[in-house]
Amino acid sequence: MNFYKKYFDTAVTLIQQYNGRVPLAIYLKHYFAQHKKHGSKDRKHITHLCYCYYRLGRALKHLPIATRLLTALFLCNNERGDWLQLYEEDWQYAYDEDLDKRIAFVQTKYAFQPEAIFFMLNNVSDAIEKTVFAKAHLIQPDLFIRIRPGFHQAVISKLDAKQISYELIGNNCIALNNTSKIDTILPLNKEAVVQDFSSQRIAEFLQSTINNHSPATVWDCCAASGGKAILAVDTLPNIQLTVSDVRASIIHNLKERFKKADIRHYHTFIADLATNFRSSKKYDLVICDAPCSGSGTWARTPEQLFFITEEKIEQYAALQKKIVSTVVKSVNKGGYLLYITCSVYKEENEAVVEFIQQTTSLQLIQSSVLKGYDVKADTMFAALFRNVAHG
Numbered sequence: 001m002n003f004y005k006k007y008f009d010t011a012v013t014l015i016q017q018y019n020g021r022v023p024l025a026i027y028l029k030h031y032f033a034q035h036k037k038h039g040s041k042d043r044k045h046i047t048h049l050c051y052c053y054y055r056l057g058r059a060l061k062h063l064p065i066a067t068r069l070l071t072a073l074f075l076c077n078n079e080r081g082d083w084l085q086l087y088e089e090d091w092q093y094a095y096d097e098d099l100d101k102r103i104a105f106v107q108t109k110y111a112f113q114p115e116a117i118f119f120m121l122n123n124v125s126d127a128i129e130k131t132v133f134a135k136a137h138l139i140q141p142d143l144f145i146r147i148r149p150g151f152h153q154a155v156i157s158k159l160d161a162k163q164i165s166y167e168l169i170g171n172n173c174i175a176l177n178n179t180s181k182i183d184t185i186l187p188l189n190k191e192a193v194v195q196d197f198s199s200q201r202i203a204e205f206l207q208s209t210i211n212n213h214s215p216a217t218v219w220d221c222c223a224a225s226g227g228k229a230i231l232a233v234d235t236l237p238n239i240q241l242t243v244s245d246v247r248a249s250i251i252h253n254l255k256e257r258f259k260k261a262d263i264r265h266y267h268t269f270i271a272d273l274a275t276n277f278r279s280s281k282k283y284d285l286v287i288c289d290a291p292c293s294g295s296g297t298w299a300r301t302p303e304q305l306f307f308i309t310e311e312k313i314e315q316y317a318a319l320q321k322k323i324v325s326t327v328v329k330s331v332n333k334g335g336y337l338l339y340i341t342c343s344v345y346k347e348e349n350e351a352v353v354e355f356i357q358q359t360t361s362l363q364l365i366q367s368s369v370l371k372g373y374d375v376k377a378d379t380m381f382a383a384l385f386r387n388v389a390h391g
C-alpha cells in the first residue's frame with residue numbers, strides 16, 4: 001500500500017474516534033506519543049489530513065468520513081503534490097491552484113456551500129464579508145510575531161541570517177509560514193513575541209487612551225499569559241501595571257514570561273470576576289480581553305467549527321456580561337475600559353457593547369471588528385469606552 005493511502009486510512013480512524021472534548025492538537029499529540037512507529041514525516045501528513053477534515057466545518061457533514069476527507073484535502077491543498085494519487089482521474093485533472101476553481105469542481109459532485117463551513121454564519125458581525133470569511137477557513141493562517149521596542153534590527157538580522165522567509169507588515173509585525181521554527185532563532189518574549197496580527201492591532205486602541213497621561217494605572221483583568229499586557233507595556237509609556245486572571249496556573253506562566261520580557265514592576269492577583277468580586281482600587285485603563293468562543297481564531301483550531309454548540313456561545317456571552325459588570329466599577333473618572341474578544345459573533349461583541357451602554361454610564365469612544373481573514377490572521381473585536389461621569 002502506498003504511504004499516502006496509509007496516512008489517509010490512519011487519519012480516517014483518528015477522526016472516527018475523536019469527540020472534540022480535548023483540542024485536536026492534544027488528541028494527536030497523545031496518539032503519536034502512544035504510537036511511536038510514526039516518524040516525523042508520518043506525523044506531519046496525518047496531522048495535515050485531520051486538520052483538513054475539520055476545515056470543512058459543518059459543510060458536507062452527511063458524507064462518509066473517507067469521502068469527506070478526500071473532498072476536504074482537495075479543497076485545502078493549494079499546491080499539487082503526491083497526495084493527488086488518492087483521487088479518481090477526473091479529480092486529478094480538475095485540480096487547480098485557484099481555490100474558487102476547486103470549489104466549483106466540488107460543487108459538480110456535491111451540494112457544497114462554503115457558507116456552511118461556519119456555524120451560525122448569520123450571527124457574525126455585519127462588518128464581516130460572510131462568504132469570504134467562511135472560505136478563509138480552508139486556508140491555514142500564518143504565524144505572526146511582534147518585534148518589541150528597540151529590537152527591530154536584531155530580529156531582522158537573525159531572520160535574514162537563517163534565511164527565513166517572512167513579510168514585514170508595517171514597522172514591527174512579521175508574518176511567517178506556520179511551520180517556521182522561530183523559537184530556536186529568536187529570544188522570544190525578550191526581542192519579539194508571538195502575537196497574531198489582529199491582536200497586535202489592539203495597540204491602535206491603546207494609543208488612543210492614556211498616552212498623554214503618565215504615569216497611568218492599568219489593570220489587565222483577564223491577563224492569561226500576558227499577551228495584551230506586554231503590548232500595553234510596549235505601547236504606553238510608563239504605566240503602573242496590574243494583572244489578574246481566574247487561573248493561578250496561568251498567572252504563574254505570565255510571571256515566567258514577564259521575566260523573559262524584562263518586565264519587573266507589576267502587581268498580580270487571582271480573581272473570579274464572574275462573582276461579586278470588588279476591587280478596592282480604580283484604574284485609568286481596564287483591559288478586559290474576555291473569555292470567548294474564540295470563533296475569530298477557528299482557522300487555527302478548525303475542530304471548533306465542527307463541535308461548537310449554540311449553548312456554548314450563549315454561556316460565553318453571559319460570562320462576558322458578568323465580567324464587564326464587575327470591572328466597569330474599577331474604571332477611574334476620565335478613565336477607559338477596553339473590551340476585547342477574539343470572537344466574530346454579535347452576541348459576544350456588539351450585544352455586549354449594547355449591554356455596557358444600557359447598564360453603565362460609560363461612553364463608547366470607538367469599536368471595530370479587526371478583520372484578519374483576508375491576511376491569513378485571526379479576526380477580533382475591540383470596543384473602547386470612557387468613564388465620563390461627573391461628581
Ligand SMILES: C[S@@+](CC[C@H](N)C(=O)[O-])C[C@H]1O[C@@H](n2cnc3c(N)ncnc32)[C@H](O)[C@@H]1O
Pocket residue numbers: 221222223224225226227228229244245246247250271272273274275289290291292323
Ligand atoms: C482571551 S483570554 C485572555 C488572553 C490574554 N489577555 C492575552 O492577550 O494573552 C481570557 C482569560 O480570561 C480568563 N477568565 C475566564 N473566566 C474568568 C473569570 N470569571 N474571571 C477572571 N478571568 C477569567 C481565562 O482564564 C483566560 O485566561
